Amino acid sequence: MSARQYRVAGKRLSRIDGIGKVTGKHVYAADFALPGMLFGKILRSSEAHARIRRLDVAPALAMAGVRCVLTAGDVPQIRFGTAIKDRTLFADGVVRFRGEAIAAVAATSLEIAEAAVRAIEIEYEPLPAVFDPEAALLPGAPLVHAGWSDYQALPVLDREGNVSGRAALGDGDVEAGFAQSWRVYEHRFTTQHVHPGYTEPRAAVASWDGNGDVSVWCNTQLPFDMKNMLAEVLDLPASKVRVVVPGIGGGFGGKLRVGVEHHAAWLARRSRRPVKLITTSEEELTDAYPRQPTVVTLKTGVSRDGLLLARQGRVVLDCGAYANSGPATAAIALQVLAGPYRTPHLAFESLAVYTNKGSTGSFRAPAGPMANFAVESQIDLIAADLGIDPLELRLRNVYREGDKGPAGETLTSVSIEECLRKAADAIGWRERTPAAGRGQLRGKGIACSWWLTTGGSSGVYVKINPDGTVTVVSGAVELGTGAMTGAAQILAEELGVDLSDINATDIDTHVSPYDYGAQGSRTAFSVGNACIAAARDLRRQIGELLAPVWNVPAASIRLEGRGVASGDKRMSLAEAAALSQRSGGGLISHGTAIQPMPVFDPTRVKHHPLPAWTSHSFHAHAVDLAVDAVTGEVSIGRYVVAQDVGFAINPTYIEGQIEGGVAQGIGQTLSEEIVYQDGRVLNANLTDYKMPTMMDVPRIESILIEKPSVNGPYGAKGVGEPPCIEPPAAIANAIAAACGVRVQSLPITAEKIALRLAEKTA
């Protein structure tokens, strides 16, 4: 299955949504406007945990231009949430974090709405709060949700106290394993809150029609989930809610869940006018869906020659005041912890824990960087202790084709050894601490991991137009990854047309077929498969249309060169579509795809709320960097990613995914952190929240490995999430190699390194 056999798939073609985006003409949700719309603004809590004693919106309502003010008393107290229905539209008498929505205003201008929010009078009665997830586990800790046992929740969840979900993954007998071990190591790692950093804030415009139906233009990654969630909080049948995504300026998992859509919809319903809501940077950094902070403890027993015999671990994940994706993310951490290493005895548990901080989410490869930072830092620590080269130690332990995975699944298309060897070769692994510039310390690090592509259904409608172009209507959102270009390349390949012949329409839940959403590295994978199914049906239709006209067997008819041919007979696809419109109803079709899901072995996996994943991928990162011997500043010289993508549908956009993911990983590793103090975010602005800029990101070298998957289109595997998993471990390992400083808490700031370097020289 080499790219060379294809005309369109596998080629470095420009994206179908490119021109509109680079020229600034593309309408993103944040740009969207309706005539006569009002502007909304949210009043947010200034307390981390408190009872609302008094709330007086009269001063706001009295202001000219204010059309509507809503509080918890004005809307039904419907609880919603992903794993646990623990949240309400507005704080239900108690605020649980600083930044929680208390009221919403719609006014004729944003300035008036902001002034109205400031005019609302509010008094709080403080309640005891808990901010540290480990403290939240202690007996007697303040409960973030008192009396929450009657909240609806996924039945699979094991929850009590401040634990919103406890999951476990185990195999063998870990105590026996430790007993057999030559050495046993225990380490503790911590990670921080990181914002997804999408360039477009969350935005929504809601408008109601005369049938009592609501349309919401927004930038969600999961339009069908959003539709269902809005139906829930609006107390409507789902079919009366229409979600349209005109365009989305990045998501990275931060736009999976409701942002401002529910407030916009309620304000529009009550004001009887369209309402627009858009978040500020401050709101993004206090009430969005960042990556969860974690505390990971790992205990590992090894044989004398470095074989992993037993591993025990615990992940405590701080999911903030509302559970959202926390229980699922914590459970995914178990799988990341387990791989990509053979280990006969495993015992991992994870806890998603409520604290009085902002809610968290499913940032790209949820749990991936946190768990991998622990696993791969520890592998280097063990290697150093055993005196084995870290690459060699990995190669002795990694999964091989046909191995059993941690959940009992059989692993196929395993390429982790190839990834490690190619990344190591490319970085020049033999020389791990080469000469550095003056005042610098240079070192190389490596880390590897595996990841799972999310399953779920995708459907497409496809029509061939009488000008020979092809339109695909999908329920999947193009996040900016190029995934829909990838799916379109597959469709073009199947129909014998050019990529420029394919048009994809905006997603509109009323019209578009269902799609499980732009998450879990699944879009090109799953929509691509649906396109193959739709194309197959179109080939059948064209065969039935032309076989009697040409008097040839339908099976002899092929699609090629934007046309249809059989023997010496030939017709352009445009002519065939026009002929079908005149005589056959038009060339339209549908295609659906879903990946078969692996079955968890229930003796190994307990209380896992998210079994919807399918094929896996493998990858290794290697980095060559220098540390300033005084300031601790890290300069990355080279960064190499060897990733198994199964089949590179469009190498350029896959490389773009890798470069973007590594950049995010570098941010998480070296500089980014939402800094909380007593429940208050100290850096709720983009000056003090340190995302890397272009100047901070080195050239990233991608090595695409193509070991075909069983399920993906042309063997493709999901590629979007993995690139941000390994950077923390790879960079931490390189820093340790460079200067001997092992930092086990993210971010690895220059300050942390400098202090440790100063200790060493002191």
Place this chain on the structure above:
Amino acid sequence: MSARQYRVAGKRLSRIDGIGKVTGKHVYAADFALPGMLFGKILRSSEAHARIRRLDVAPALAMAGVRCVLTAGDVPQIRFGTAIKDRTLFADGVVRFRGEAIAAVAATSLEIAEAAVRAIEIEYEPLPAVFDPEAALLPGAPLVHAGWSDYQALPVLDREGNVSGRAALGDGDVEAGFAQSWRVYEHRFTTQHVHPGYTEPRAAVASWDGNGDVSVWCNTQLPFDMKNMLAEVLDLPASKVRVVVPGIGGGFGGKLRVGVEHHAAWLARRSRRPVKLITTSEEELTDAYPRQPTVVTLKTGVSRDGLLLARQGRVVLDCGAYANSGPATAAIALQVLAGPYRTPHLAFESLAVYTNKGSTGSFRAPAGPMANFAVESQIDLIAADLGIDPLELRLRNVYREGDKGPAGETLTSVSIEECLRKAADAIGWRERTPAAGRGQLRGKGIACSWWLTTGGSSGVYVKINPDGTVTVVSGAVELGTGAMTGAAQILAEELGVDLSDINATDIDTHVSPYDYGAQGSRTAFSVGNACIAAARDLRRQIGELLAPVWNVPAASIRLEGRGVASGDKRMSLAEAAALSQRSGGGLISHGTAIQPMPVFDPTRVKHHPLPAWTSHSFHAHAVDLAVDAVTGEVSIGRYVVAQDVGFAINPTYIEGQIEGGVAQGIGQTLSEEIVYQDGRVLNANLTDYKMPTMMDVPRIESILIEKPSVNGPYGAKGVGEPPCIEPPAAIANAIAAACGVRVQSLPITAEKIALRLAEKTA
């Protein structure tokens, strides 16, 4: 096939688009707005035929708020048109009718745009003009299009001089037929310009995006034709043009062709801003697509007992300055002239003729009322002369099952006798001139006809949502007829759900599958068939989904009661859809339908440009009215329509179609006329153009006959157009019965009757 066997089809259910429309919340194209849009206005010719000597737009361009002024010199001279590409965006140096577009302005307000249009300076050089279609046929008549031989046109057309299309229909030997006849009658009938009278003016908002694609929100009946036409005048591939119909406030054939969309699109392209254009009543009455005036001459030979032996006729149809639908309408007239009567010898010809008046269109049942007025007035004249009851004369001659039709087709599902008898019974035919009130003369009239349903492809996408609702995406426009409710009833019937479970989306040519358009009484008919095909595929998918789950044969699985069942196993449709989303890709499907077209016998039919019709229908109208013996004012007491609808998908909306059609027919018969004098419309406003109001329309009694068609869904036949065919003849016949005045020119105003009554008493 009785309605009683169905749950949903055949029932008087409320329309799916009803609430939004009756509450005024539905967004019609004329309501549609985009933020920052400009307003357009057209400068129109004040001359009927003239060369433009000087055109100076500088004063308009200099006005504050004017963003763009376009004339013929600013855009490519692309000729467009339906049958003949004879028209340009702006007059090509010569204006051919008063009201023709010469320039267009886009400005920040409508007031500025209007002022700018007034500021444009223009000088004309008059050219000889021709206004009368018969005069236009004379040698030496001024040519409306000089040197038009190089215009592109349908190859089938026979055209020269001012004749844009000459068609013929013949059989047997008409001269021999006249020779055999006992009596031969010759009469001449004339009809007038009539506006379709849609309540919403033509409107469009055009907006270009960064990819050079244009979206046009408008109220066209034929979105896919509009897309192709706009692509032509914008010199773009069709796939770069998107036409959306948010809603349309009536069309009646008057919104088949481009109205303001092309001007809006060009103004938006050049001004780089969205532009809205909307017509005024004056523009509607000077440059729209009214029904063509005609001159019909009929010569008929009959046997002693009233059997029709030979008929010869000629239709001269005044299509105005641009051909548009004229050649097709003239050709359709031949078929209406021929039916619904057996006649061994036929010779009809029709001519569509250019004059220096506004263009004309395809108003509901194009050619129907004009041709039927002649045929059915003459039948009454013959009956009177022969002393045979007019009903009896008709019954002796009407088509019978299995007859050959005039084009050589075999007639099936023939119900004309039943229609005539039921209408006559209902009106109390035995007493044709009952007692009248004081000063009034009372009489009854009858008329019958046949009509053809237009064919063409329809496609739908259908999905079953996990809340059990069903969404249908169709390319067909809901004009307000209820046709899409009819199609939805069929879909609901097929899927075992309720009508309220069906949602239909707005039509958007980028997304929607192709549809031949809302014309020719075809929507419920053809979309209904496409829905049946889509439902069949969904039943297959559901069978494949549940057969292995339930371990039953797929064929045993039925859809009923919003659920799926086999034996004692049962699941709601919502659950099945949710199951498919989780495990099977989602329940989505497509369906297409096209009607087989009858083949014209080429020895009978010549130069007919519109062979795209399929099954036929039959109907008879009867009226009981009174004429004021002095003023000639006509008061309709009762009006009965017996129409064969094949199967009444929703009797309420079919009755609505009949009532509306008769109201339009009454307007054409008694009061409506766009009055031209030397090329100028004297009554270009809705005060002087006399459409009937509710007060002018009697209660209309509908008798729905259900003789199933071969092709239609559940046997349905097209129903939309026929009701406006017979009113002129039925009312003329009743007036003659009442007061002995036979008026052979429409409209039959009170003035015409009064003058004739005065003559009689003089």
